[in-house]
Amino acid sequence: MIKYLINRILLMVLTLFVLATLMFFMFRMLPGDPTMTVISSALNPKAQEEMKRQYGLDKPLHEQYAAYLRNIVCLDFGYSFQHNRKVSDMISGRLLNTILLILPSMIAAYALGVVGGALIAWKRGGKLEIGTVIVSTAFQSAPVFWLSMLAIFVFSVHLDLFPLGHIVSPGMHHGKSQWAIYFSLDFLHHLALPFIVNTLYNLCFPLLLMRSSMLETLGEDYVELCRMKGLPERKIIYNHAMRNSFLPIATTLPLILGWAVAGSVVIETVFSWPGLGLLMVEAVQRSDYPLVQACFLLIAVLTIVGNFVADLLYGILDPRIVYE
Amino acid sequence: MLGDFLRFIARSKLGMFGLILFAACVLVAVFAPVLAPYEPMQKHYDVSGKLMKLRPPSQEHLLGTTILGRDVFSQLIWGGRPALVIGLLTAMGVVLIGVNIGLIAGYYGGWIDNLLMRITDIFMGLPFLPFIIVVLSLTGRSLWTIILALVIIMWRSTARVIRSQVLSLRERSFVDAARVSGASSLKIIYVEIAPNIFPVALVNVVFALAWAIITEASIGFLGFGDPNVLSWGSIIYEAFASEMSYKAWWWVIPPGAAIMILVTAVYFIGRAYEEMINPRLKKW
Amino acid sequence: MALLSVENLNTVYRTQRGDVRAVEDVSFAIQEGLNLGLVGESACGKSTVLKSVIGVLPPNAFVAGGRILFKGRDLPAMDEEERRKLRWKEISMITQSALNSLDPVHKVGDQIVEALQIHASMDRTTAKQRVEEMFALVGIDSKRFREYPHQFSGGMRQRAIIAMSLILKPSLVIADEPTTSLDVIVQDQILKNVRKLQGMLGFSMLLVTHDMALVIENCDHVGVMYGGKIMELGPKREVILQPFHPYTMGLKNSFPNILDRRSELISIPGVPPVLMGELRGCRFFSRCPFGTEQCSTEIPPLIEVGPEHRAACHYTDRAEEMRNKAALAETWLNMARDR
Numbered sequence: 001m002i003k004y005l006i007n008r009i010l011l012m013v014l015t016l017f018v019l020a021t022l023m024f025f026m027f028r029m030l031p032g033d034p035t036m037t038v039i040s041s042a043l044n045p046k047a048q049e050e051m052k053r054q055y056g057l058d059k060p061l062h063e064q065y066a067a068y069l070r071n072i073v074c075l076d077f078g079y080s081f082q083h084n085r086k087v088s089d090m091i092s093g094r095l096l097n098t099i100l101l102i103l104p105s106m107i108a109a110y111a112l113g114v115v116g117g118a119l120i121a122w123k124r125g126g127k128l129e130i131g132t133v134i135v136s137t138a139f140q141s142a143p144v145f146w147l148s149m150l151a152i153f154v155f156s157v158h159l160d161l162f163p164l165g166h167i168v169s170p171g172m173h174h175g176k177s178q179w180a181i182y183f184s185l186d187f188l189h190h191l192a193l194p195f196i197v198n199t200l201y202n203l204c205f206p207l208l209l210m211r212s213s214m215l216e217t218l219g220e221d222y223v224e225l226c227r228m229k230g231l232p233e234r235k236i237i238y239n240h241a242m243r244n245s246f247l248p249i250a251t252t253l254p255l256i257l258g259w260a261v262a263g264s265v266v267i268e269t270v271f272s273w274p275g276l277g278l279l280m281v282e283a284v285q286r287s288d289y290p291l292v293q294a295c296f297l298l299i300a301v302l303t304i305v306g307n308f309v310a311d312l313l314y315g316i317l318d319p320r321i322v323y324e
Numbered sequence: 325m326l327g328d329f330l331r332f333i334a335r336s337k338l339g340m341f342g343l344i345l346f347a348a349c350v351l352v353a354v355f356a357p358v359l360a361p362y363e364p365m366q367k368h369y370d371v372s373g374k375l376m377k378l379r380p381p382s383q384e385h386l387l388g389t390t391i392l393g394r395d396v397f398s399q400l401i402w403g404g405r406p407a408l409v410i411g412l413l414t415a416m417g418v419v420l421i422g423v424n425i426g427l428i429a430g431y432y433g434g435w436i437d438n439l440l441m442r443i444t445d446i447f448m449g450l451p452f453l454p455f456i457i458v459v460l461s462l463t464g465r466s467l468w469t470i471i472l473a474l475v476i477i478m479w480r481s482t483a484r485v486i487r488s489q490v491l492s493l494r495e496r497s498f499v500d501a502a503r504v505s506g507a508s509s510l511k512i513i514y515v516e517i518a519p520n521i522f523p524v525a526l527v528n529v530v531f532a533l534a535w536a537i538i539t540e541a542s543i544g545f546l547g548f549g550d551p552n553v554l555s556w557g558s559i560i561y562e563a564f565a566s567e568m569s570y571k572a573w574w575w576v577i578p579p580g581a582a583i584m585i586l587v588t589a590v591y592f593i594g595r596a597y598e599e600m601i602n603p604r605l606k607k608w
Numbered sequence: 609m610a611l612l613s614v615e616n617l618n619t620v621y622r623t624q625r626g627d628v629r630a631v632e633d634v635s636f637a638i639q640e641g642l643n644l645g646l647v648g649e650s651a652c653g654k655s656t657v658l659k660s661v662i663g664v665l666p667p668n669a670f671v672a673g674g675r676i677l678f679k680g681r682d683l684p685a686m687d688e689e690e691r692r693k694l695r696w697k698e699i700s701m702i703t704q705s706a707l708n709s710l711d712p713v714h715k716v717g718d719q720i721v722e723a724l725q726i727h728a729s730m731d732r733t734t735a736k737q738r739v740e741e742m743f744a745l746v747g748i749d750s751k752r753f754r755e756y757p758h759q760f761s762g763g764m765r766q767r768a769i770i771a772m773s774l775i776l777k778p779s780l781v782i783a784d785e786p787t788t789s790l791d792v793i794v795q796d797q798i799l800k801n802v803r804k805l806q807g808m809l810g811f812s813m814l815l816v817t818h819d820m821a822l823v824i825e826n827c828d829h830v831g832v833m834y835g836g837k838i839m840e841l842g843p844k845r846e847v848i849l850q851p852f853h854p855y856t857m858g859l860k861n862s863f864p865n866i867l868d869r870r871s872e873l874i875s876i877p878g879v880p881p882v883l884m885g886e887l888r889g890c891r892f893f894s895r896c897p898f899g900t901e902q903c904s905t906e907i908p909p910l911i912e913v914g915p916e917h918r919a920a921c922h923y924t925d926r927a928e929e930m931r932n933k934a935a936l937a938e939t940w941l942n943m944a945r946d947r
Contacts, residue, residue, distance in 0.1 A: 014442075015449040026462055124667075137595070141534070141587035143541045146560060146580030149569060157570045221708035227664045228703075229723050229772075230695030239722075243713050254448055255481065262453030266542050270564070280454060281546055284461045296458050304449040319713060319756045 004315050012308045019300050023293055024068050072297070087294045091276070093178075095298060097167060098264055098275030100182070105195045106260045109202035114249060116203065117210025118242050121218065133208065140204035144197070144263050148270040151197045162193040165272035194271045198263060205256065206249055213245035220244075247318050253310035254303075261303050329526060332600040339596025345589035349582075353404035360398040361386075364554055367393040378572050388574035390559075391566045399559050400578050406544075406555040407537050407586065410471055414536035417475035418482055419529045423521070425479065426486025431494060431513050441487070444480045452477040453542060460548050467550050470543060474536055482528045489521045523601050530594035534587050541583050556583050609680055610637040611812050612661070612780055617674035619653075619660045626884045630656040630669070632836045635910070638780070638829075643806075643813040645823030645844070647859065648833035649880055654816045657833075658782050660684075661814070662701055663691050678780070697727045700773040702783040709769055710757035717743075717753030720772045727776055742771045745808075746801060763794040770798070774805060782814045787822070799826055820863050824848060829916075832856050835881050835891030838910060842917030852919035852927045854896045857934035874937045890920070897943040898923060898930055 075088050120132050139147075155161045163169065167190050168181060181187060217223060218241055226236045265277035272278070280295035282288075333339035352359060362368070368376045368389060375393040379385060387396035429440040456473040463469045493499065494517070502516045543549050544557020547565070556579035563569040563576050619631040631653045638644045646654045659665050661676055663683060676683040678699065683691060703709045711719060717739050724735040740750040746767040757765060766786070773781055783802075787795040803826065806813065815827055823830055823844065830847045832840040832855060840853040851857045861874040878895035881887070889904040890896070896903065902922055910918045913927070923930065933939045 011442075011445055015446045018446050019449060026458070137591045138584060138588045141538070141591055142584035143538055143545065143557070143560075143580055145542065145545045145564075146576070146583070149560070149564070149576055150580070153570055153573065153576075221703065222711045224664060225701075225703055225709045226711075228662055228695060228701050229726070230692045230697065231722070231726055232692065235722075235726070240711050240714070244711065247713075258448075258450075258452055261451040262539075262542070265453050265457070266545065269546060277454070280457070284457055285547065287461070292458060292461065296454050299451050299454045300449060303451040307449060317713070320758050 005312070008308055008311045008315075012304055015304050016301065019304075020069060020072055020297065021065075023297060024065055027289060027293060087290050090279070090291070091294055091298060094274060094276045094279050097273065098268070098277060099302075101191065101194055101198070101267070101273060101275060102260055102264045105198040106202060106256070108195075109199045110206050110253075110256070112199070113203035113206030114210045114242075114246060117207040118214050118237065118245065120207070121211045121214030121245075122237060124215075133211070136204040136208050140201065140208075143266075144201045145266045145270050147201060148194070148197050148267055151193055152270070155193060163190050165270075166190060167274055194267055194273055198260075198267055202256070202260060202263065205259075206252075209249055209252065210245060213248050214241060217241050217245045243317070247314070250310065250314045250317055253313070254307040257303055257306040257310065261299055329597065333593055333596050336596035336599065338592045342589040342592025342596065345585060346593060349404055349586045349589065350408060352401055353408050356402045356405065360401040362395045362398045364399045364402045365394060366398075368395060369393065378568060378575075380572075381574050387578050388572065390562065390575055391568055391572075396559075396575055396578060399554060400556070400582060402554055403556040403559055403579055404582065404586070406467065406550070406553050407540060407557075407583070410467065410474070410540045411533050411537040413471050414474040414478065414540075415529050415533040417471065418478045418532040418536075419525055421475065422479040422482025422528065423486050423518075423525050425483040427490055427513050427518060427521070429483065430487040430490025431509070431517065433491075433494075437487070440483070444483055447477070447480045450477065453539065456539070456543060457546065457548055460543070465548055465550050467553060470540065470550065474539060478532055478535065482525070482532065485524060485528060486521055489524050490517060493517050493520055523597075527594060527598050527601070530590060530597065534590040534594065537583065537587050537590070556580070610677075611640045611679065612638040612814070613675075613677040614657070614661070615675045615677065617657065617660060617676060618672040619656050619665070619669060620672045621656075621666075621669045623668065629883045629887070630836050631660065632883075633674070634833070634836075634838050635674075636829075636831050636838065636841055638812050638814060640779070640812055641810060642829065643815060643827040644829045644831060645815045645817065645827035646831045646833055647817060647820055647823055649818060651880055652833045653836040653883075654833050655784055656836075658701065658784050658814070658816055662695060662699055662782060664695075693727070696723055696773075696778065697776045698778050699780045699782065700776065700778040702770055702773045702781060702786045704785040704788055707762065707765065707789065710760075710765060712757055715754055715756055716760065716768050717755075720768075720775055723772060723775055738775065739771070742775050743768075745805060746771045746774075747797075763790060763798070766790060766794075766798055767801070770802060770805075774809060774811070777809055777811070779811055780814065781811050782816070784816050785818070786815070788817075788819075795822075802826075820848075820859060832859065836883050837891055838920065839892065840917075840919040841910070842914065842919075846914055846917045850914075850927070851931065852913045852917070852924045853892075853921050854898055854930055854934060855892050856919075857931055858895075858940065861934065861940075874940055877940060877943070890922075895943075897933070897939045898926075 076086075116132075120129050123129070152162075152164060156164050167187065168184070169186050169190075223236060223241055226240050231240075261277075264275060265281060267273065268275045268278035269281055276295055276299055280292060280299065283291035283295060330343075333343055368385070370376050376385070376389050377391050377393045379389045381388045385395050385397065387400060389395060390399070425440055425444075429437040455477060456470075459473045459476075460469060463473075499512060499516060502512050507516070540549070540555065541557035541560075544555045545561045545564070547558075547561050549555055549558050549561075559579040560569075560576060563572065569576050614637070615635050617631055617634045618629070621628040621630050634653070634657060636644060636646075646657065648654050656665075656669070659669075660671055661678075661683070665671075671684040675685070678694070683694075686694075710716060717736065720739045720742070721732065721735040724730045724738060725732070728735075730738070736753065740753060743750050743753065748764060748767050748771065752760070752764070757768075760768060766789075770786075786802075787798060790798065799822070802813075813826070815823065817823060827844055829842065830840075830844045831838055832847070832853065834855050840847055840851060840856045847856060848860065851860065855876075858874075858876040862876070863873075876895055881891055881894065889906060890899070890908050893899045893903045900922070906922070908920045908922045910920045911924060913919050913924050919927075921927075
C-alpha cells in the first residue's frame with residue numbers, strides 16, 4: 001500500500017512539474033515580445049523596465065525558468081493586466097467559490113448516479129429501465145450551458161423560484177464577514193439552481209456506466225455462488241455486486257473530474273458565478289496573461305489532486321492493485 | 325469491416341434510430357445551401373425598413389430572428405457543419421493517434437510502454453476545457469487549431485483502452501504463431517493484432533465523436549470558436565452575450581436541441597455497437 | 609425415506625427462439641450416506657438438474673413440472689424465503705470454476721464467515737475459528753484466512769470452495785465438475801480429501817461430471833443422462849459392468865482401459881440433439897447403432913432391468929447382444945456411414 005501511495009504522489013508531483021514547464025514554454029512561444037505575457041503593455045516604459053528586472057526577464061532563459069518555478073512555489077503569479085493587482089490576491093476567493101459549487105455537486109452526482117445505476121440494473125427490464133437509459137443519454141448529450149439556460153428560463157424567469165445568477169444578492173451583505181456570507185440563506189438560494197443543474201447533468205454518466213457494470217457483475221460466477229450460499233438478495237447487491245461493479249466506475253473518476261472542471265467553466269459563465277472558471281474566461285477574453293496562467297495552473301492543480309484522491313480511493317477498493 | 329459495423333447497428337432498434345438521426349443531420353448539413361431559406365448572416369428588414377430584431381417565429385421566419393435581424397432557422401441549418409466537420413476530424417485524429425500509441429505501448433511493453441503510459445498519465449492531469457481555451461488564446465482561433473487542441477486532449481483514453489486490449493491479445497496463440505513464422509514486429513502489430521482491436525477502436529471513435537461535438541459547442545459558447553464560422557455553440561453565444569436570451573426562446577432552444585439530438589444519435593449508435601460486442605448488456 | 613428424491617423433473621429455458629426442454633422427466637433418488645454420480649456429455653442437462661435442486665436457475669429458466677423432495681419436502685413448491693434458508697445449510701454446492709467463484713474484493717476467510725453469519729447467526733470470533741478449523745481439514749494454511757482470492761493458487765481455491773461448502777455441515781453436497789480445471793494429481797488429492805471429510809461429516813454427494821472414471825471411484829450409484837433425460841440408472845457395478853443402454857455402452861468405449869493397452873478408444877459419432885420444438889422418440893436415436901422405427905417414434909420408458917437398476921430402451925431384452933456388438937468399433941463407424 002505504501003508503495004502504491006508513493007507511486008501516486010510521485011506521479012502527482014511529476015505532472016505538476018511538467019505542467020508548469022509546459023505553461024512556461026507555451027506562454028513564451030507567442031510571436032513578438034515574449035515579455036508581453038508577463039508585463040502589461042499598458043504600463044509606461046519605465047514601469048515596464050522595472051518589472052522586467054523584477055521578474056528577471058532580461059536574464060537568460062534557464063534562469064528565467066528557475067525564477068518562474070520559484071515564483072510558483074511561493075504563489076507569486078505576477079500582476080494582472082486588467083486589474084493591476086497581484087494575481088494571488090484575486091484568486092483565493094474565487095477558488096473557494098468554485099470548490100463550493102463543484103465539489104458538493106460532483107459528490108452528489110456520483111452518489112446518486114451509482115445508486116441509481118445499480119437500482120436500474122437490479123430491476124431489469126420494463127419501461128423504467130428503457131426510459132431511464134434514453135433520458136440519461138439525451139440529458140448528457142445536451143450541452144450543459146444550454147441546460148443551464150433552460151433551467152434559468154423556467155425556474156428563475158418564469159417561475160421566479162431562484163435568482164438569475166451570481167452568488168449573492170447585491171448589497172445584501174454589507175459589512176458581514178466572509179464566513180457569515182457563505183452560511184447565509186441568500187447564498188444557498190443562489191447556489192441551488194447551478195448545484196441542481198450540475199448534479200443532474202453529471203449523474204448521467206456514472207448512472208449509465210454503473211448500470212452496464214452491474215449487469216456484467218450480476219452474471220458473474222461468484223454472484224451465482226452467493227445466491228447458492230443462500231445470501232439474501234440485498235446482501236448480494238450491497239456487499240458483493242455493488243463493490244465489484246463500482247471498480248470500473250472508480251477508474252473513471254479522474255475522467256469525471258476533468259469533465260467537472262470543464263463544466264465549471266461553462267456553468268460559472270451562465271450563472272455568473274464568480275469562480276475560477278469565470279475568472280479564467282474573462283482573463284482570456286482580455287488577454288490578461290498572468291491571470292490566465294494562474295487560473296489555469298490552479299484549475300490544473302485541482303484536477304491533479306482530485307485524480308490523486310481518486311487513485312487512492314481505487315487502491316482502497318480493489319485489493320488486486322495493492323496486494324500484488 | 326464497416327459493413328459488419330452497419331449490420332450490427334441495424335439489428336438494434338436504438339442503433340437504427342441513432343443511425344437514421346445521424347444520417348439526417350449529416351444530410352441537412354451537407355445540403356445546407358439548398359435547404360436554408362436565407363443566407364445565415366443576412367439581416368432582414370421589414371416593409372417599413374426597420375431591422376427585424378428578435379421577432380418571434382412567423383411564416384417568413386420559422387424560428388424567428390436574432391438581435392441582429394438574422395434568420396434563426398437558416399443559422400440552425402448551417403450551424404451543423406462545423407459540429408460535424410470538427411467532430412469527425414477530431415474523432416479520426418484521436419483514434420489514429422490513440423490506437424497507434426496503444427498498439428505500440430501494449431505490444432512492446434517495457435520502457436516504451438512505461439514512457440508512453442507516463443505521458444498519458446500526465447495528459448490525464450490536464451483539465452481539458454481550460455487547456456483548450458488557453459491553447460486557443462495563444463495560437464489563435466481557427467477550425468484547425470480547435471481540432472488540434474481537441475485531439476491533444478482526447479487521445480489519451482483511447483490509448484489506454486487499446487493498450488489493455490493489446491496486452492491480453494499479445495499472449496494469444498495466433499501471435500505466437502506469427503512470431504514463429506518469422507513475421508516482423510510491425511507486421512504482427514498491424515496485420516495480426518490490429519484487426520482484433522478494431523471493434524473496441526470503433527466504439528472509441530463513436531464516443532470520441534460525441535465528446536468532440538459537445539466540447540466544440542462549449543468552445544463556441546464561450547466565444548472561443550473560429551470567428552468566421554457559424555456553429556450551434558456560437559449561435560447560443562451570441563444569444564447569451566446579447567443578454568436578451570431569456571426573452572427569445574426561439575433563438576436559444578433550437579441550436580441546443582440540435583446539439584442534443586445529434587449527440588444522442590451518436591451515443592445510441594455507440595451503445596448499440598457496444599452491446600453487440602458485449603452481449604450481456606443486451607436485452608432490456 | 610431417501611434424502612433426496614427427484615420425481616419426473618422438467619426444467620425449461622425460455623429463449624428468444626423458443627422453449628428449450630433442458631431436463632425432461634428425470635427421476636432418481638439418493639439415500640443418506642450414499643453418493644450418486646450423473647454422467648453425460650456437455651449440454652445433456654446435468655448441470656440444469658443441479659441448479660434446479662439447489663434452486664438457483666437463471667431468470668429465464670423454471671421448473672415446469674415434477675417434484676424435488678428433500679427430506680420429504682418439495683423444494684420448488686416452497687416459499688422462496690424458506691428455500692433460501694435451506695440453501696447451503698442443508699444443500700450446498702461445489703462449483704466448477706473456482707477461479708471466478710470467489711468474490712475478488714473480499715478476503716477468502718470473510719466469504720466463508722459470511723455463510724456462518726447468515727445461516728448460523730454466529731459471531732465473528734467463533735465463525736473465524738470454525739473457518740480456520742475447516743481450512744486445516746481441507747489443507748489450507750490458516751494464515752491464509754486474510755488473503756484475497758487472487759493470491760490463492762488454483763488448487764487452493766478449489767479447497768477453499770470445498771471448505772466453504774462444508775462449513776455448515778450440510779446433508780447433501782452437490783459437486784458440479786469439481787475438478788475439471790485441475791491437473792490429475794491435484795484432482796486426486798482433492799477428491800481423496802472430500803471422501804475423508806465425507807467419512808467425518810457424513811453427507812451425501814450428488815456428483816455431476818463427464819468423467820466416468822471420477823464416478824467409478826467416488827460414487828455408489830450412477831445415472832447416465834442424454835438429451836435432458838435419464839438413459840440408465842443403477843448401482844455402479846451393475847451399470848458399468850452390465851450396461852443395458854446403448855449410450856452407456858458407447859460411453860464405456862470412450863474411456864481408456866489401463867489394463868488393456870491394445871484396445872482403441874471408440875467414440876460415438878454425431879452431436880447431441882437440440883432440445884427445442886417437436887421431439888419424438890428416443891433422444892439417442894440419431895446416434896444409436898441399434899435404433900429402429902419404434903425408437904424414432906416412441907419414447908422408451910425407464911424400466912427395471914435389475915435390482916435398483918433401470919434403463920430407458922425398447923430393447924433391454926437384447927442387452928447381451930448389444931453389448932457384444934457395441935464393443936466393436938465397426939458397429940459405431942458403420943452407423944455413421946449409413947446415416
